[in-house]
Amino acid sequence: xxGDFLIKNAKLVDGRGVHGxxxxxxxxxxxxxxxxxxxxxxxxxxxxxxxPGFFDPHAHLREPGQEVKExxxxxxxxxxRGGYTDIVxxxxxxxxxxxxxxxxxxxxxxxxxxxxxxxxxxxxTQGQEGKVLSEAHLxxxxxxxxxxxxxxxxxxxxxxxQGLLYAASWGLVVSVHAEDAGLRRNGVMNEGEVSFxxxxxxxxxxxxxxRIARDLEVVRYVRDRLANKVSARGLLHIQHLSTKRGLELIxxxxxxxxxxxxxxxxxxxxxxxxxxNGLNPIYKVAPPLRTQSDVEALIEGLLDGSIxxxxxxxxxxxxxxxxxxxxxxxxxxxxxxVCWPLLYSELVEKRGFPLAVLVARFTDGPRRILGFPPxxxxxxxxxxxxxxxxxxxxxxxxxxxxxxAKFSPWAGWQLKGWPVCxxxxxxxxxxxx
Amino acid sequence: xxETATPSFPKHLLDFRDWSRRQVxxxxxxxxxxxxVLARPVKKVPALTGFTVATVFFExxxxxxxxxxxxxxxxxxDVVSFSGTTSSTVKGxxxxxxxxxxxxxxxxxxxxxxxxxxxxYQAHSWLHKPVxxxxxxxxxxxxxxxxxxxxxxxxxxxxxxxxxxxxxxxLHSRVARSNAELLPMLGAxxxxxxxxPLLPGSLPGATLTTxxxxxxxxADAVMVLRLQxxxxxxxxxxxxxxxxxxxxxxxxxxxxxxxxxxxxxxGPMNRDVELEGTLADSPQSxxxxxxxxxQAVRMAVLYHVLVGKS
Numbered sequence: 088x089x090g091d092f093l094i095k096n097a098k099l100v101d102g103r104g105v106h107g108x109x110x111x112x113x114x115x116x117x118x119x120x121x122x123x124x125x126x127x128x129x130x131x132x133x134x135x136x137x138x139p140g141f142f143d144p145h146a147h148l149r150e151p152g153q154e155v156k157e158x159x160x161x162x163x164x165x166x167x168r169g170g171y172t173d174i175v176x177x178x179x180x181x182x183x184x185x186x187x188x189x190x191x192x193x194x195x196x197x198x199x200x201x202x203x204x205x206x207x208x209x210x211x212t213q214g215q216e217g218k219v220l221s222e223a224h225l226x227x228x229x230x231x232x233x234x235x236x237x238x239x240x241x242x243x244x245x246x247x248x249q250g251l252l253y254a255a256s257w258g259l260v261v262s263v264h265a266e267d268a269g270l271r272r273n274g275v276m277n278e279g280e281v282s283f284x285x286x287x288x289x290x291x292x293x294x295x296x297x298r299i300a301r302d303l304e305v306v307r308y309v310r311d312r313l314a315n316k317v318s319a320r321g322l323l324h325i326q327h328l329s330t331k332r333g334l335e336l337i338x339x340x341x342x343x344x345x346x347x348x349x350x351x352x353x354x355x356x357x358x359x360x361x362x363x364n365g366l367n368p369i370y371k372v373a374p375p376l377r378t379q380s381d382v383e384a385l386i387e388g389l390l391d392g393s394i395x396x397x398x399x400x401x402x403x404x405x406x407x408x409x410x411x412x413x414x415x416x417x418x419x420x421x422x423x424x425v426c427w428p429l430l431y432s433e434l435v436e437k438r439g440f441p442l443a444v445l446v447a448r449f450t451d452g453p454r455r456i457l458g459f460p461p462x463x464x465x466x467x468x469x470x471x472x473x474x475x476x477x478x479x480x481x482x483x484x485x486x487x488x489x490x491x492a493k494f495s496p497w498a499g500w501q502l503k504g505w506p507v508c509x510x511x512x513x514x515x516x517x518x519x520x
Numbered sequence: 521x522x523e524t525a526t527p528s529f530p531k532h533l534l535d536f537r538d539w540s541r542r543q544v545x546x547x548x549x550x551x552x553x554x555x556x557v558l559a560r561p562v563k564k565v566p567a568l569t570g571f572t573v574a575t576v577f578f579e580x581x582x583x584x585x586x587x588x589x590x591x592x593x594x595x596x597x598d599v600v601s602f603s604g605t606t607s608s609t610v611k612g613x614x615x616x617x618x619x620x621x622x623x624x625x626x627x628x629x630x631x632x633x634x635x636x637x638x639x640x641y642q643a644h645s646w647l648h649k650p651v652x653x654x655x656x657x658x659x660x661x662x663x664x665x666x667x668x669x670x671x672x673x674x675x676x677x678x679x680x681x682x683x684x685x686x687x688x689x690x691l692h693s694r695v696a697r698s699n700a701e702l703l704p705m706l707g708a709x710x711x712x713x714x715x716x717p718l719l720p721g722s723l724p725g726a727t728l729t730t731x732x733x734x735x736x737x738x739a740d741a742v743m744v745l746r747l748q749x750x751x752x753x754x755x756x757x758x759x760x761x762x763x764x765x766x767x768x769x770x771x772x773x774x775x776x777x778x779x780x781x782x783x784x785x786x787g788p789m790n791r792d793v794e795l796e797g798t799l800a801d802s803p804q805s806x807x808x809x810x811x812x813x814x815q816a817v818r819m820a821v822l823y824h825v826l827v828g829k830s
Contacts, residue, residue, distance in 0.1 A: 286658030366638030412636030
């Protein structure tokens, strides 16, 4: 059999489990064979692992309007370097992504860039103002895969309910930033011993759980209203979970069969509010870094499936902005390029977290939430893949990021598992020099 | 003189994280010497001749700035001052840009005040020069705590085993935080008191209580904090009469403390709000003494970060 590209001796790990080694022949954008063949380009992948391409359900690419922080070119390149073949971009841009023309323009431009594939999320409400619903049908037709007022917190439960009902008509998932604005106040970090000591305005973990509790009731209502009229895959997706209590509520609701999903970010799995002790705004994220007990709970939730997937919440900013003081510096950190090696090193290598489960949370989990079929390593499957090296070890060096945001809370951390090569439909979009 | 008799000092005063009890005590001894300088007819020594000190206040404060500037001048330092409101950062000029610009002009030490916690730390890492924190947000105001400790020691002698009550808006108070850090270092116990929405969930170095009676009971000294108007506007507490009824330190309540317990207030004061007005002028009040001592303490701090043994 003839193909374009042969990856020899790669160990295969996908969301179903860890498989043996194989010679993977790729051609016509697909996996042609797992038992070798002829190809003009051959890569010896002895010791390396081949997985389905990672899928990020939550990244900020800042285009249109904030290209000084990131644009499609830098963001999608960063994604490919991080092993991502697909990413969902958030709509809180300038202007807001709330009409079909912007979605279509983003899709068109991303296709020309030929890096990771872009799946735009569009605003749930026009202008993300939380008042009038967006045109879900037209947005979906233009390529939007999710509706969200991310960044805004959907204060009006009635609007959220209407949005969920309407989005369900088109099979679109709605995702929310679950934080009660009244409880959060102007908090810049987790409210607790550290914030009290540092004298920084705190954001209580109950701001998250209180809002999740409300949203779960809204989902119950919408489910009952929909009855069997629409197949509700998952109605509501709760973004970047950060608290143990929030997780408990979600776990309980899932056991009850409520159609909800959730994600967790790499920072909430590896850092705590103690990181703010040095008073460095680099650690300022929303929701904030919580406590070790929250971190432990989230890892447990990731393992037992209460948490469906990893979302990077890649949120690039300029260096100047991040060097403002803790009150004024913006929330967010870039993470597309380190997410996989970080979690492989910190969870799998250090804690013995099952590798196949982590791969599933990077691949099957997000795909299922968005209605994409699972991608497994088998003959005939789409060749959107990542080859990564569990032995390679090197430090995080933000100045080498493809992202325009060249800072990182993990700078200097020695990580393993760096991606070596990323393929989108059989085309190499990243190969380590 | 043996080495242990003259402890080395950090070349900055951001808070007390890098300071030991010995270093603080030695600094307070220097302040005592500075007090003697201030009692002379010619209140000037040449200790800092040739050094240039900048007061950089991104948050307005006349009293603290004058206190620092006089302290520097009395030791013959050149002083420049920069006032920036927070709007300068909104307009795009960052703290870093402002400080780096100033740094091109040969500044030797910075006295920095901001409304945001942590900026003095950032400044220290950008400039690699002595930085003295003159108040950062709700977090720290170390020279205020030093002058409070100095004033208390003048009155009470040692602080060992003494109970100091701090009353008011603890949650938003850098004075409370710095005192809760410093006074226990010097052997005192600190009880911080206020209505629950104005108390943090925890504060290292202090016991927290909502009961004024419990806080003041047998206190050796009482420190009253200013109630800020903007908190009132946010409904914390719900009204002035409500706050006065529950938490104003008045003559009757001061009786719960030890007889003659000194009364402190970092100023500026809302007379008859957090403190019964006439108490501020009573013999128990150390309010004016605090201001006078502030200068001596700040002279000692400047001396140690600029020419003290490192």
